[in-house]
Amino acid sequence: MGKGLQVYSERCIGCRSCEMACSFEKEGQFRPSLSRIGVLISQVDTVCFPVICFQCRDAPCLEACPVGAIERDGDSGVVRVNEGDCTGCGQCVSACSFGSILFDVEEGKAKKCDLCEGKPACVEFCPTHAIAYLEKKKPFRAKKAESNRFYGMLSAFRMREQASR
Amino acid sequence: MSRGGYVGKMLRVDFSRSILAEESPDPRGLKDYIGGSGLGAKYLFDEVHAGVGPFDPENRLIFMTGPLTGTSIPGSGTYAVSTRSPLTGLAGIAHANGFFGARLKYSGYDGIVLQGASENWVYLLISDGKAELRDAKDLCGKDTWETEEILRQRHGEGKMDLRTSVASIGPAGERLVRFSAIFSDRGHVAASGGVGAVMGSKRLKAIVVQGKGGVKTFAEKNAVKKIVLDWIIEARESSLGRVISKHGSAGLFTSYYSRGWVPVKNLTTNLFPNSGTFDGAFLREKFFRMMPRSCHACTFHHCHSVEVLEGPFKGFIGEEPEYEIFAGFGPNLGIYDPGAVTRLNNVNDRLGMDAKEVAFLLSLVMECFEKGLLKKRDLDGLEPKWGDVESVECLMKKIANRQGIGDRLAEGTMRTGQWIGGEALNMAVYVKQGNSPHIHDPRTRWGTLFTQAISNMGSQEGIDMTLKFSKELGIDEPTSLPNEMVGKAQARTGPKRQFEECLTFCYYQSPNFTTLVRALNAITGSDFTIDECLTVGRRLINLLRVFNIRHGFTAEQDSFSLRLGEPPSDGPGKGQTMAPTYEEIKRCYYREMGWDEKTGFPLPATLRGLGLEEAAEELSMRQ
Numbered sequence: 001m002g003k004g005l006q007v008y009s010e011r012c013i014g015c016r017s018c019e020m021a022c023s024f025e026k027e028g029q030f031r032p033s034l035s036r037i038g039v040l041i042s043q044v045d046t047v048c049f050p051v052i053c054f055q056c057r058d059a060p061c062l063e064a065c066p067v068g069a070i071e072r073d074g075d076s077g078v079v080r081v082n083e084g085d086c087t088g089c090g091q092c093v094s095a096c097s098f099g100s101i102l103f104d105v106e107e108g109k110a111k112k113c114d115l116c117e118g119k120p121a122c123v124e125f126c127p128t129h130a131i132a133y134l135e136k137k138k139p140f141r142a143k144k145a146e147s148n149r150f151y152g153m154l155s156a157f158r159m160r161e162q163a164s165r
Numbered sequence: 166m167s168r169g170g171y172v173g174k175m176l177r178v179d180f181s182r183s184i185l186a187e188e189s190p191d192p193r194g195l196k197d198y199i200g201g202s203g204l205g206a207k208y209l210f211d212e213v214h215a216g217v218g219p220f221d222p223e224n225r226l227i228f229m230t231g232p233l234t235g236t237s238i239p240g241s242g243t244y245a246v247s248t249r250s251p252l253t254g255l256a257g258i259a260h261a262n263g264f265f266g267a268r269l270k271y272s273g274y275d276g277i278v279l280q281g282a283s284e285n286w287v288y289l290l291i292s293d294g295k296a297e298l299r300d301a302k303d304l305c306g307k308d309t310w311e312t313e314e315i316l317r318q319r320h321g322e323g324k325m326d327l328r329t330s331v332a333s334i335g336p337a338g339e340r341l342v343r344f345s346a347i348f349s350d351r352g353h354v355a356a357s358g359g360v361g362a363v364m365g366s367k368r369l370k371a372i373v374v375q376g377k378g379g380v381k382t383f384a385e386k387n388a389v390k391k392i393v394l395d396w397i398i399e400a401r402e403s404s405l406g407r408v409i410s411k412h413g414s415a416g417l418f419t420s421y422y423s424r425g426w427v428p429v430k431n432l433t434t435n436l437f438p439n440s441g442t443f444d445g446a447f448l449r450e451k452f453f454r455m456m457p458r459s460c461h462a463c464t465f466h467h468c469h470s471v472e473v474l475e476g477p478f479k480g481f482i483g484e485e486p487e488y489e490i491f492a493g494f495g496p497n498l499g500i501y502d503p504g505a506v507t508r509l510n511n512v513n514d515r516l517g518m519d520a521k522e523v524a525f526l527l528s529l530v531m532e533c534f535e536k537g538l539l540k541k542r543d544l545d546g547l548e549p550k551w552g553d554v555e556s557v558e559c560l561m562k563k564i565a566n567r568q569g570i571g572d573r574l575a576e577g578t579m580r581t582g583q584w585i586g587g588e589a590l591n592m593a594v595y596v597k598q599g600n601s602p603h604i605h606d607p608r609t610r611w612g613t614l615f616t617q618a619i620s621n622m623g624s625q626e627g628i629d630m631t632l633k634f635s636k637e638l639g640i641d642e643p644t645s646l647p648n649e650m651v652g653k654a655q656a657r658t659g660p661k662r663q664f665e666e667c668l669t670f671c672y673y674q675s676p677n678f679t680t681l682v683r684a685l686n687a688i689t690g691s692d693f694t695i696d697e698c699l700t701v702g703r704r705l706i707n708l709l710r711v712f713n714i715r716h717g718f719t720a721e722q723d724s725f726s727l728r729l730g731e732p733p734s735d736g737p738g739k740g741q742t743m744a745p746t747y748e749e750i751k752r753c754y755y756r757e758m759g760w761d762e763k764t765g766f767p768l769p770a771t772l773r774g775l776g777l778e779e780a781a782e783e784l785s786m787r788q
Contacts, residue, residue, distance in 0.1 A: 013457035013466065014326075016264075020237040020462055023379065028386060030236045031379020032271070032328065041326040043317070043351075048457065105377075121390075125237060127397070127464035 002076040004136040005052045005113075005120060011130035014041045014048035018122035018131060025121035026111070036102055036113040037122050037131075040154070050122075050131055051154065053100035053113035055079050057139035061112070064095035069110075076115070077139070083109050097146050098154060168690035169383030170232030171195070176274045176296055178289060180367050181222055181281030185296045190275060196691075197776065200231030200275065202258050202622070203667035203705045205247025208278055209256060210712050210780070219251035219359070220341065220366040222282035228269065228332075228372070229276035231669040232689045235267035235380045235461070237393045239400055240671025242267040242350075242461025250358035250623055251366075252343045252522070252577055253599040255713040257358020258622040262468075262671050263350030265330040265374065267461045272376030283368040288316065288333075293376045301370040308515035309335040309348035316373050333371035334361040335517025337565035341365050342575040344522035344600075348514060352468070352484035353460070356519040358600070358623040383690025392684050397464050399676035404633065408445075409673045410465035414488035416445030421488070421605070425738035428497040428606040430551055431528035432594060432728055435606060435736025437496045443503060451475075452503055453485065460671065467673065471507060478504030483511035493524030493604035498531060499551025512558055516565035523564070525594040525601035526578045527557055538589050545569040577601070579726075591727040598623060598722050608729060609738030611644055611651045612658070618747075619655065619723045619754060619765075621709035627658035637678045637695075647743040652754030660702030667701060704775040706758070707767050711780040714787070720765035723751060 019035035027034045041048045059079045062070040069085035070092060072078070081092075081101075088108035093101045102111045115133075123133045145151040177186050190204065198204045205227040217223045227247045234241050244266030250257025269277070273294035286301040304312050312333040322329050330350055338345035338361035345361030346354050355361075382389050400406045408416040421427050422443075425435040441447060449455060453471035460468055469485040486494070486506050494500060494509040513520055531549050533539040541548055545563070547570075549556035563571025574581055578601045582593035595601050600623050607614035612629030620626045628635075630644045630651075638657045644650045665675065668685065675681075682693055693701075710718075730744030743750070752762045759771030772781035 013459040013463070015459035015461065015463045017237060017462045017464070024237060024386065024389070027379070029379040029381045031377070033377035034379065043314070043322075043324050043326050125393075127239075128466075 006132045006134045008130050009049045011128045012048045017125045021121040021125035054140040056142040058141050060095040060142050061092035064091040081110050169381050170689040172275045175276050177278045179281040180283035199667040201245040201667045201669035205229045213249050215715050219249045224249050226279040226363050230266045233668050235270040239464045240674035243669040246355040246360045248363045251362045252359040256622050256709045259355035259357040259360050261353045261355035262460045263353030264461045265349040268330040268374045271378040272374040286368045288371040290373045304370045309333050309517050310515050329375040331373050334364050337517040338365035340567045343577045344519040346519045382688045384687035395680050396676040400674040412445035413467050417488045418443045425736040426605050426610050427492050431532045435733050473504040476502050476504040478508050483507050486510040489604035497528050505554045522601045524604050529593050595726045597724040609741045611647050615651050618725045627655045630654040647746050649753040652750040656757035660699045663705045664698045664702035
């Protein structure tokens with residue numbers, strides 16, 4: 001198994017440093033709307049939660065892509081969008097329950113977390129170590145997680161956020 | 166210039182003519198004043214002419230970010246609000262943290278210049294570069310939290326915090342209470358100078374910002390990243406950062422108390438029982454349940470929502486009060502329950518007032534009541550004894566709504582002292598520009614007292630050096646005595662702090678000066694040296710001074726009320742005072758600044774040396 005992101009939400013303070021770091025690393029500007037990682041913050045009970053891409057073993061985004069622009073890297077397990085092949089149809093965005101695929105409206109392309117080639121910027125800039133980059137014990141399976149109450153909630157919240165983007 | 170950091174667009178709204186227009190900031194202005202307080206002051210200087218009153222439509226209200234706003238720099242969600250203050254009649258500049266500043270930039274603008282006055286109540290919606298005025302009739306009378314919640318829901322946030330920020334005024338701002346503030350991101354306040362009252366005079370209830378934009382940098386990725394990481398570490402390891410990052414600003418309480426810097430009962434004493442109940446570590450470990458509510462890119466455990474776990478206010482949920490609030494609504498009012506302070510802080514935030522003015526105003530009322538200068542019949546039947554939480558809450562509501570006695574008190578501490586008459590004015594805590602100072606007992610905290618006595622924007626202009634020194638600013642040892650060194654230290658720290666205020670980031674997140682300059686240069690692509698940065702700060706101070714002179718400022722106002730000059734009667738600072746040496750310190754400060762020693766007016770050569778030709782001309786016309 002390769003390494004992956006692990007979230008410790010109880011440590012998250014909602015500063016959105018990870019969104020800054022991600023968009024700067026990937027797009028060369030501080031622009032949270034183009035960040036691959038997103039922090040959910042609830043106003044009601046001040047709960048905050050970083051939403052990552054789980055690099056699912058049964059990646060629904062990969063399966064949904066009609067042109068095969070999404071591939072899995074054999075060694076690391078990273079699920080990657082080949083932007084050159086992406087037609088911008090948006091199927092992968094709908095397929096992901098966690099809203100982890102970013103759709104760049106200006107470029108008309110899907111974009112997603114690729115773990116920054118093994119040096120995730122979000123981890124580097126998280127001040128409270130709420131996101132860690134660790135050896136994964138077992139692969140994450142989207143289909144299994146969807147039936148889990150917690151991930152179900154996450155999914156519902158994330159849908160809302162996407163609708164507002 | 167301006168190859169990175171800035172959006173490059175300003176929004177100007179003229180309410181009287183319902184005109185919303187885009188304009189580009191003047192490149193010379195960006196170079197000379199950078200952003201934040203600096204550009205705000207520049208707009209004031211250029212556009213608010215002599216005779217324009219604080220509540221006149223022609224007064225300006227300027228929301229301004231800086232080139233670092235909205236980046237990874239810790240605490241860079243800050244914005245500055247500048248106006249001619251209804252409290253002092255002089256320049257008033259306030260800063261607020263949170264996310265609003267960053268999101269203003271993402272919405273497509275570096276800043277907003279507001280002028281004119283609307284006929285009906287409106288709010289300003291800025292969404293992805295598009296700005297419009299919307300009807301705000303239904304928001305009138307709503308408090309700042311309700312207003313924010315309604316507007317967030319209406320503009321796509323639901324119960325979440327996603328990408329929208331709201332800056333609003335409460336009932337106090339609507340009714341032109343002279344010390345109303347502007348509130349954003351629930352509990353982050355542009356407090357000083359009555360900026361909220363000016364917003365109210367324009368009938369602007371709120372500003373909503375949201376957008377998908379971003380901030381580009383001049384230097385390449387890795388260079389910027391390296392500087393940001395240096396900044397983060399240096400800020401956390403600074404003397405202030407070490408405390409704030411762990412226990413928030415309440416972490417300062419115990420050490421300040423041990424120096425006699427905590428105001429107790431309107432500065433009539435420096436001692437109170439059980440001061441340990443306000444200890445930062447105790448509060449966070451035992452007294453509160455903590456829920457983090459960080460500002461933009463903050464790396465500290467600072468801002469939190471809290472639930473009170475003990476005492477009569479058990480179960481109450483609000484924002485964790487800052488040190489100054491604990492002091493001001495706590496011992497300063499004879500209240501020794503941090504839970505009660507949490508409650509009062511929340512009430513005051515929702516009503517929309519500056520806590521500094523409210524704290525010293527109500528402590529004045531309580532002392533006057535104790536000494537018989539105010540009777541029950543003067544106070545609508547209230548009997549505000551020290552420690553009476555209910556009376557305090559009731560008075561706050563009366564002030565914000567200008568009901569009964571509240572209508573008088575809504576004019577501020579100094580004017581209330583004048584109205585009560587007799588000894589009351591001597592008891593009032595204010596500086597002579599007309600505002601109450603930050604909530605410390607500054608009588609033996611020399612720099613804190615001095616910097617506010619000579620302030621040009623109604624807040625702390627420089628940095629207190631009573632315990633600190635700074636090799637990089639040429640201050641070799643702490644200014645532990647009230648002598649000329651205090652004036653010298655002010656002349657050196659003032660320009661630095663004011664330069665920082667041009668960049669707009671959280672004061673608690675200050676790194677080394679060199680890192681600050683490296684960050685500015687890397688992000689904007691300019692080549693400032695440390696000296697040039699200090700010149701920016703000095704230019705800003707001088708510009709504000711000439712603006713204030715235009716609006717009637719005289720050197721007599723560079724002073725403080727009688728109470729602030731009285732030596733403490735007990736506690737660690739007993740018997741010490743700055744009053745006898747104050748004039749000497751002030752002259753030294755004027756000399757260091759290149760100002761006339763008697764009038765406190767900048768000398769023509771000083772202004773010309775800073776490139777302030779226009780200001781020099783204005784002053785010479787006057788003399």
